[in-house]
Amino acid sequence: MTDHCIELVNVTKTYRNGSDAGNNEKIALNDITLTIHEGEYIGLIGMNGSGKSTLARLLNGLIKPTTGKVNVNGMDTRSPKHLMEIRRIVGMVFQNPDNQIVCPVVEEEIAFGPENLGLASDEIKRRIDWALQIVGLEELRDHAPHLLSGGQKQKLAIASVLVMLPNYLIMDEPSSMLDPLGRQELLEHLRILNNQKGIAIIFISHNLEDLIQADRLVVLDKGSIYLQGIPREVFADEAKLAAIGLEPPGLYRLINKLGKDGYDIDDHIKTVPELVEAICHLSLR
Amino acid sequence: MSSIIEIKDLNFTYQPGSPYQRQALKNINFILNQGEFLGIVGSNGSGKSTLVQHLNGLLSPTSGEVIVCGVDTANNEFRNQLWKQAGLVFQYPEQQLFEATIYEEVAYGPKNLGLSELDMRNRVYDALEKVGLIPRETQHLAPITLSGGMRRRVAIAGILALQPKLIIMDEPMAGLDSIGRNLMLDLMKDRKQKGNETTVMISHSLKDIWALADKIAVLDKGSLVFYGEVEKLLGKTELLTKCHLELPDYLQVVYSLAARGLKVNTTIRSIEEASSEIIKLLQEAEL
Numbered sequence: 046m047t048d049h050c051i052e053l054v055n056v057t058k059t060y061r062n063g064s065d066a067g068n069n070e071k072i073a074l075n076d077i078t079l080t081i082h083e084g085e086y087i088g089l090i091g092m093n094g095s096g097k098s099t100l101a102r103l104l105n106g107l108i109k110p111t112t113g114k115v116n117v118n119g120m121d122t123r124s125p126k127h128l129m130e131i132r133r134i135v136g137m138v139f140q141n142p143d144n145q146i147v148c149p150v151v152e153e154e155i156a157f158g159p160e161n162l163g164l165a166s167d168e169i170k171r172r173i174d175w176a177l178q179i180v181g182l183e184e185l186r187d188h189a190p191h192l193l194s195g196g197q198k199q200k201l202a203i204a205s206v207l208v209m210l211p212n213y214l215i216m217d218e219p220s221s222m223l224d225p226l227g228r229q230e231l232l233e234h235l236r237i238l239n240n241q242k243g244i245a246i247i248f249i250s251h252n253l254e255d256l257i258q259a260d261r262l263v264v265l266d267k268g269s270i271y272l273q274g275i276p277r278e279v280f281a282d283e284a285k286l287a288a289i290g291l292e293p294p295g296l297y298r299l300i301n302k303l304g305k306d307g308y309d310i311d312d313h314i315k316t317v318p319e320l321v322e323a324i325c326h327l328s329l330r
Numbered sequence: 331m332s333s334i335i336e337i338k339d340l341n342f343t344y345q346p347g348s349p350y351q352r353q354a355l356k357n358i359n360f361i362l363n364q365g366e367f368l369g370i371v372g373s374n375g376s377g378k379s380t381l382v383q384h385l386n387g388l389l390s391p392t393s394g395e396v397i398v399c400g401v402d403t404a405n406n407e408f409r410n411q412l413w414k415q416a417g418l419v420f421q422y423p424e425q426q427l428f429e430a431t432i433y434e435e436v437a438y439g440p441k442n443l444g445l446s447e448l449d450m451r452n453r454v455y456d457a458l459e460k461v462g463l464i465p466r467e468t469q470h471l472a473p474i475t476l477s478g479g480m481r482r483r484v485a486i487a488g489i490l491a492l493q494p495k496l497i498i499m500d501e502p503m504a505g506l507d508s509i510g511r512n513l514m515l516d517l518m519k520d521r522k523q524k525g526n527e528t529t530v531m532i533s534h535s536l537k538d539i540w541a542l543a544d545k546i547a548v549l550d551k552g553s554l555v556f557y558g559e560v561e562k563l564l565g566k567t568e569l570l571t572k573c574h575l576e577l578p579d580y581l582q583v584v585y586s587l588a589a590r591g592l593k594v595n596t597t598i599r600s601i602e603e604a605s606s607e608i609i610k611l612l613q614e615a616e617l
Binding site: 303 | 350375
């Protein structure tokens with residue numbers, strides 16, 4: 046069903062190279078065909094400059110493909126009349142939260158989007174409470190955003206996207222500023238949003254540890270899809286990842302090493318305690 | 331060893347007397363010696379950035395003393411000169427680039443030191459090489475055309491070119507890919523090996539810095555809850571849990587196995603060592 050997915054069909058995106066007046070074009074994405082379904086949890090990986098952020102910006106029509114097309118639930122992102130709806134459906138949290146915070150009070154910042162949708166004020170209030178609670182910023186609702194720490198700003202940016210009740214949530218390196226607890230909380234929130242609210246998550250990161258809970262990983266290299274699959278398959282191919290400068294999470298590197306020495310560890314392990322359990326089990330046999 | 335940073339009873343309150351008044355640092359005391367690598371860890375909002383902004387005189391203590399390179403930063407005249415000796419790399423430094431070319435960007439600091447053209451060029455080239463950029467190929471590029479990770483390198487080169495005694499970096503690894511991270515780690519190692527170059531690095535992740543740091547400072551809600559050698563911190567499991575500090579996965583696995591009474595060596599420092607410890611354990615079990 047094309048109505049319940051984001052479809053990229055042969056998408057190429059080129060940028061003109063800065064100050065050069067000549068015909069100097071840089072290919073950011075090269076002939077990408079990819080479908081992201083509602084309810085999916087996708088991890089988008091690649092090195093700095095591999096085209097991840099370009100791909101993300103294409104998904105909500107922030108930029109348009111040079112050739113090919115992007116359809117969001119059947120709406121072409123090149124069509125201006127659909128843009129507002131596309132951007133509500135596809136929420137985006139940018140790499141640096143400072144880039145998207147505009148209001149002087151936390152609560153107002155979160156209200157900004159829904160106010161522009163023309164919602165009733167008690168509905169807006171209800172949604173704000175919900176979003177604040179999800180990211181854990183209830184106590185700071187009257188605070189000034191510019192006085193928050195980096196991680197708190199990131200939570201605020203997430204809340205102001207959630208409040209729009211998007212079908213798809215794009216997170217561009219959202220964990221880079223978070224401490225381990227904040228990161229765990231974020232991953233847990235995303236899992237809940239995905240499982241319980243059915244919101245599709247597109248999580249962009251070059252830290253593969255963030256993506257263990259994804260349904261599917263899409264690895265980008267130099268603007269093309271390099272590798273695709275469920276996380277444990279992708280993590281098992283250390284050599285192929287290393288060739289483009291990526292490293293599987295420490296847990297999987299350890300599992301892979303044990304596997305090489307003939308100690309096969311259960312495929313479904315995702316956490317340290319699970320691995321410890323598996324090793325204890327093996328040592329008792 | 332002589333000390334390069336001495337902090338005595340430092341307190342700092344943001345916007346005192348206003349509704350936003352918030353005490354960000356509470357009674358901080360520590361001494362860092364020249365040539366050491368200090369890692370500062372703690373949760374978001376624990377006061378890490380506030381603390382390091384005292385080290386180059388950007389912030390002045392509400393009470394207490396901050397002595398850097400032997401002089402009290404309360405001394406205005408000295409504080410205004412401190413940038414030459416204590417270089418601070420902010421969070422997301424790539425956002426503060428403003429010159430038209432990489433060369434000019436990196437040369438901006440040294441230019442203000444009154445160096446000769448030749449000295450300046452040497453410093454710029456040297457700094458660019460240290461961050462993995464080939465001067466001849468990159469110096470004429472406009473920073474704005476580069477990716478975020480590359481711009482970060484340029485920003486860091488700008489501070490390296492000042493050749494300060496003390497470099498302070500606020501989350502330099504945030505958002506970098508593994509190549510960028512390894513480059514950053516090599517840069518730190520290189521500074522450490524020189525012996526007299528001091529580095530202070532903030533990270534929200536103990537994983538990033540534990541293997542490199544001589545000293546670790548753990549901040550929790552504005553208080554310094556640990557200061558000392560890494561080895562001593564690793565044993566303090568309660569503190570690690572309370573401050574949400576994560577060890578690398580392989581260390582966690584080995585520590586958990588040891589906690590269950592299995593015979594493993596917990597002094598390992600790499601994933602390879604962890605794997606051979608576990609394999610040894612499993613082989614012994616088979617006998």
